[in-house]
Amino acid sequence: MAAILDASQVTMDFGGLRAVNNADVHIDQGEIVALIGPNGAGKTTFFNVITGVYKPTTGDVRITAPGKETESITGLKPNKITEKGLARTFQNIRLFQNMTVLENVMIGRHCRMKAGIAGAVFRDRKTREEEEQVVADSYAILKKIGLETFVNELAKNLPYGAQRRLEIARAMATEPFLLLLDEPAAGMNPHETRELDEMILKIRATEKISILLIEHDMSLVMSISDRIYVMDYGLLIAEGQPKEVRANPAVIKAYLGEEFNA
Amino acid sequence: MVTLKQIRNSVLIALWMMILTFPIMVIKVNTIENIVIWRWMNLLYIGVGTVILSIFWFFLINRRKLEPEERKRSFALKGKIETLKGVLAKPVVQKPLYAALLVIIIIFPFVSSLYQTGIMITALMYVILGLGLNIVVGLGGLLHLGYAAFYAVGAYTYALLHRYLGLSFWVCLPIGALSAMLLGILVGLPVLRLRGDYLAIVTLAFGEIVRILLENLSQYTGGPAGISGIPRPSFFGIKMSLSTAMNYTYFLTFALVLFTIFVVRRLEHSRLGRSWVAMREDEVASEAMGIDITRAKLSSFALGALWAGLAGVFFSAKTTFVNPASFTLWESVIILCVVVLGGIGSIKGVVLGAIVIILLPEYLRAFSQYRMLFFGLILVMMMIFRPGGFIPAKRRVYTFDKAQLEESD
Ligand SMILES: Nc1ncnc2c1ncn2[C@@H]1O[C@H](COP(=O)(O)OP(=O)(O)OP(=O)(O)O)[C@@H](O)[C@H]1O
Ligand SMILES: [Mg+2]
Numbered sequence: 315m316a317a318i319l320d321a322s323q324v325t326m327d328f329g330g331l332r333a334v335n336n337a338d339v340h341i342d343q344g345e346i347v348a349l350i351g352p353n354g355a356g357k358t359t360f361f362n363v364i365t366g367v368y369k370p371t372t373g374d375v376r377i378t379a380p381g382k383e384t385e386s387i388t389g390l391k392p393n394k395i396t397e398k399g400l401a402r403t404f405q406n407i408r409l410f411q412n413m414t415v416l417e418n419v420m421i422g423r424h425c426r427m428k429a430g431i432a433g434a435v436f437r438d439r440k441t442r443e444e445e446e447q448v449v450a451d452s453y454a455i456l457k458k459i460g461l462e463t464f465v466n467e468l469a470k471n472l473p474y475g476a477q478r479r480l481e482i483a484r485a486m487a488t489e490p491f492l493l494l495l496d497e498p499a500a501g502m503n504p505h506e507t508r509e510l511d512e513m514i515l516k517i518r519a520t521e522k523i524s525i526l527l528i529e530h531d532m533s534l535v536m537s538i539s540d541r542i543y544v545m546d547y548g549l550l551i552a553e554g555q556p557k558e559v560r561a562n563p564a565v566i567k568a569y570l571g572e573e574f575n576a
Numbered sequence: 577m578v579t580l581k582q583i584r585n586s587v588l589i590a591l592w593m594m595i596l597t598f599p600i601m602v603i604k605v606n607t608i609e610n611i612v613i614w615r616w617m618n619l620l621y622i623g624v625g626t627v628i629l630s631i632f633w634f635f636l637i638n639r640r641k642l643e644p645e646e647r648k649r650s651f652a653l654k655g656k657i658e659t660l661k662g663v664l665a666k667p668v669v670q671k672p673l674y675a676a677l678l679v680i681i682i683i684f685p686f687v688s689s690l691y692q693t694g695i696m697i698t699a700l701m702y703v704i705l706g707l708g709l710n711i712v713v714g715l716g717g718l719l720h721l722g723y724a725a726f727y728a729v730g731a732y733t734y735a736l737l738h739r740y741l742g743l744s745f746w747v748c749l750p751i752g753a754l755s756a757m758l759l760g761i762l763v764g765l766p767v768l769r770l771r772g773d774y775l776a777i778v779t780l781a782f783g784e785i786v787r788i789l790l791e792n793l794s795q796y797t798g799g800p801a802g803i804s805g806i807p808r809p810s811f812f813g814i815k816m817s818l819s820t821a822m823n824y825t826y827f828l829t830f831a832l833v834l835f836t837i838f839v840v841r842r843l844e845h846s847r848l849g850r851s852w853v854a855m856r857e858d859e860v861a862s863e864a865m866g867i868d869i870t871r872a873k874l875s876s877f878a879l880g881a882l883w884a885g886l887a888g889v890f891f892s893a894k895t896t897f898v899n900p901a902s903f904t905l906w907e908s909v910i911i912l913c914v915v916v917l918g919g920i921g922s923i924k925g926v927v928l929g930a931i932v933i934i935l936l937p938e939y940l941r942a943f944s945q946y947r948m949l950f951f952g953l954i955l956v957m958m959m960i961f962r963p964g965g966f967i968p969a970k971r972r973v974y975t976f977d978k979a980q981l982e983e984s985d
Contacts, residue, residue: 365864396866404864410857414971421854425866427847431875434846435839441846449974466973488866
């Protein structure tokens with residue numbers, strides 16, 4: 315079976331800076347894959363290329379949605395890519411601050427809805443039913459993520475950890491087959507991180523969603539990932555299972571610097 | 577309440593004001609008799625006035641910093657206002673209130689003078705304009721400074737179509753609205769790639785271009801002199817006296833206000849309206865959530881233009897005369913103020929904003945010299961003490977019954 319995500323020889327230049335250099339990444343159905351690397355390695359940039367925020371300088375990104383043909387998504391707009399089943403969260407939380415928690419999730423349902431202007435104004439039966447369905451679905455997702463007590467709270471009033479989880483809930487509402495999480499544990503306390511850990515595993519198990527995550531919290535990465543990619547200065551310097559990566563001298567060097575290795 | 581340091585600052589500010597205003601407020605030169613009159617009392621007034629105002633200002637600022645709980649205690653009146661709000665929010669109270677308001681609005685034109693009815697029609701028209709711009713600025717978050725251009729398109733569509741083709745108000749109403757919307761789409765396509773300040777500058781320029789075009793295409797538009805003799809709205813061709821015609825226009829405008837509120841409310845809580853608000857909150861995130869930004873922007877821009885067009889046709893019909901001077905940048909700014917002062921994204925707020933901004937200056941004609949001064953002062957104060965506007969927008973609260981809560985387990 316083809317990989318659900320297959321990025322081949324992706325390069326992204328910002329002027330003279332090569333933020334991502336010839337990266338090959340693939341993810342199979344049901345995998346949890348981590349992308350790690352020191353600050354400024356190009357991880358977020360790689361996410362942005364996959365999700366259409368940037369168009370890669372060279373390279374190709376192909377996806378194979380479950381039960382569908384393989385297709386290239388290179389150069390598509392972010393909203394098209396989301397429609398095709400890739401959803402993401404942001405490193406620096408980007409919630410819709412002045413909307414309620416429920417509405418944030420409802421926005422995630424946007425691309426699975428149909429109502430247009432006429433539907434909005436005339437509010438025919440189909441539109442009403444769709445609207446009710448979306449409210450119910452969104453509430454169900456909040457419940458899964460454990461945010462149902464905050465339903466009508468404005469997103470900006472949520473505690474930090476809850477905001478991170480709301481980002482995940484919002485992404486899940488788009489019905490993705492691949493979820494891209496950019497440092498989901500950043501700023502969380504150890505207890506919250508452990509909960510997150512369980513939540514990610516649960517998402518994979520119950521929703522059949524594969525996951526690519528960027529994370530600096532090594533205990534989280536090592537405990538939940540099936541495979542790990544290590545990026546340094548835009549280059550992928552290692553790939554493999556957690557224990558292989560942990561023992562890889564190139565990785566140790568990238569993280570701890572030359573002197574330590576000597 | 578007010579610290580000693582703040583009082584000292586107030587005194588310093590007052591001294592500064594006294595020095596600043598000394599030349600104009602104290603010295604008066606009588607050029608005929610070649611003497612200088614020293615009005616020292618003025619200096620005293622300014623000093624004392626400034627100290628009092630400034631201490632009051634510091635008092636307000638301090639109060640703002642208090643926690644909401646403390647604030648309530650420090651200001652007993654505030655607590656009473658809160659309870660009053662609670663009572664007003666009850667449906668039992670609200671329904672009769674709205675009914676009473678409706679009765680007042682219906683009776684108004686029959687008991688007021690023609691002049692007053694005219695002002696009221698203007699205020700209602702600004703409600704429509706405000707609600708229309710609210711779609712663009714309030715919901716979509718697109719800073720639009722050329723709204724008057726679309727208003728002009730509606731107005732001139734009726735004026736020109738009547739002048740050259742003799743078309744009536746009712747035929748021109750949809751045509752005016754649609755042509756404004758069409759122009760909105762045409763302009764929006766290239767312009768909406770810009771964000772924030774850049775969008776503001778380009779829309780501002782567009783507004784001026786339209787006005788200047790209207791001024792200079794004089795062989796068609798009559799140039800700065802405009803077009804006159806535009807008929808008021810007709811009612812199955814019945815001849816009406818001036819006052820009946822005015823009352824009729826009043827009710828038509830009111831009906832359009834109700835229609836606008838109805839449509840905007842529905843839009844607001846729909847898939848489309850939510851996508852506008854999401855776009856306003858964060859463009860990158862909303863695109864990542866599957867919202868087509870180009871479409872969301874264009875639709876809010878075009879629908880805003882549509883309402884400007886409708887209001888424009890009404891404007892022509894009400895004043896029976898149009899010229900480019902009615903569609904200056906100032907007009908766009910006033911409409912924007914209606915939205916911002918009233919409450920960005922809030923329907924009730926915009927309605928109140930329009931009424932306050934249009935009616936207050938009319939009834940405060942005595943102070944007309946200081947109108948702009950007050951206006952600026954109010955805007956600054958609002959931004960500091962009530963940044964959400966008179967009636968800030970509230971998000972919808974969804975309730976879930978028990979069955980629903982359990983079902984989703
Ligand atoms: N839009 C941009 N324009 C120019 N340079 C950029 C842009 N985005 C990222 N970069 C640069 O690309 C490099 C990689 O940045 P990126 O954000 O992808 O790193 P990262 O691996 O996500 O780091 P972190 O762990 O700190 O989040 C950095 O040197 C950054 O300054
Ligand atoms: Mg990053």
